[in-house]
Amino acid sequence: MSKFLEYLLIAGFIAVLLVVSHWIGQQAYAWMPIEATEEAQKVDALFSFLVSIGAFIILGLVGMMLFSILFFRAPANDYSEGHPSRGDIKLEILWTAAPTVLVLWLAFQGLNIYQQLNILGLQQIVHLLTPWESQPAYAVSAVSIDEPPKPAAETVDVFVKQWDWSFRYANNVISPELHLPVNFRTRLNLHAQDVLHSFYVPDFRLQQYVVPGRDIEIVVTPIRIGKYTLKDALFSGTYFALMDANVQVESLEQYHQWLAQAEQEPPTIQNQAIAEYNQPPKTLFKSGWYTIAPNQEVIARQRKVTNDT
Incomplete structure (x- = not known):
């Protein structure tokens, strides 16, 4: 086989590989949940590229x-x-430079997506004392806490505790559901009232730790009207599986209508963990493990407690 024909076959094989790999990467979009935010679109594009x-x-x-066989x-x-491949400088440079460029590009894209969330309040999470320093080195976030926050159309305070979520809107409206206006940037102020939790909405491609004693802010831009589910991605106790909350993305008009209605008639949905806690045990023997009893108050009665927080 002539060299020209050999190179032609290799080029054809690479071209077919590129087409097939791109097609497989496009299929990866269907493997993910619905893209409900602008940030989700960028995350899925990066995931599709990795699959390709x-x-x-x-x-x-x-x-x-197979060709060699x-x-x-x-x-x-x-x-x-x-024939040994050692000592081939061109090959050494190729398989060193290509992964390096790819990893750097992926790191840049990940940092770009992270900065769009405008996450604030993550300074000094990890305290590391290096051997040559007398003062600890702090692991800081990519976005400085001194950086002015990006403008947002709405601001919602998110409170999480064992074992429920609650959300405070304008005019001190408290609800067990998170409502967001579509196509508007919304700033979420995350507050953990007891232990470490994690704010996770799969359709948003967003997962953020909520650290006790820290006010962490993130920005999200919903682009698809619909109903989604907020989960706690960290195990936080006996009733961890019940820590779900509805996330409703709606038009701006519907959002303001809901706010007005919720201000007049506060929601009275009870914590799901209470019903589970009050059920008789289904096992023959009690484990005796310590657990925290769910708060017996309904959401409507938490208005004053949350405001005082």
Whole structure:
């Protein structure tokens, strides 16, 4: 086989790999939940790119191995060694530079998405004392706490505790549901009232730790009207599985209508953990493990407690 034909076949194989890998990467969008925010679109685009790269690498390696097995098999009783690839400077540079550039690009894209969330209040989470320093080195967030927050159309205070979520809106409206206006930036002020929790909405591609004693702010821009589910991504106790809350993305008009109605008739939905706590045990023996009894107050009665917080 001539060199020209060999190179032509290799180029054709690479072209087919690129097309197939791109197609597999596009299929990756269907593997994820609905894209409900601008941030989710960018996360999914990055995920699709990673799938395409992974498909290109695995298909390329498998294709190379199959090609070698079919056309470069050693004859019987041939135990000689093949041509070594050591000392090939061009090859060394290629497989060192390519992953380096790829990793740096991925890091830049991840930082870009992170900064769009405008997360504030994460300074001095980890205290590290290096051997050559007398003062601890602090792990800080990518966004400085001194940086002015990005403008947002709405601001919602999010309170989480064992085992429920509550949300405070304008005019001190308290609700067990998170309502967001579509196509408007909304700033969420996250407050943990007892232990470490995690604010996680899969459709938003957003997961943020909520640290006790810290006021953490994030910005989210919903782009799709619908009903979603907020979860606590950290195990926080016996009734952890019940720590769900509805997230309603609606038009700005519907959002203001809901606010007006909620101000006149505060919600009275009871904590789901209370019903579970009051049920008789379904096991023959009690474990005796310590657990925190759910708060017996309904959401409507938490207005004063939350405001005082």
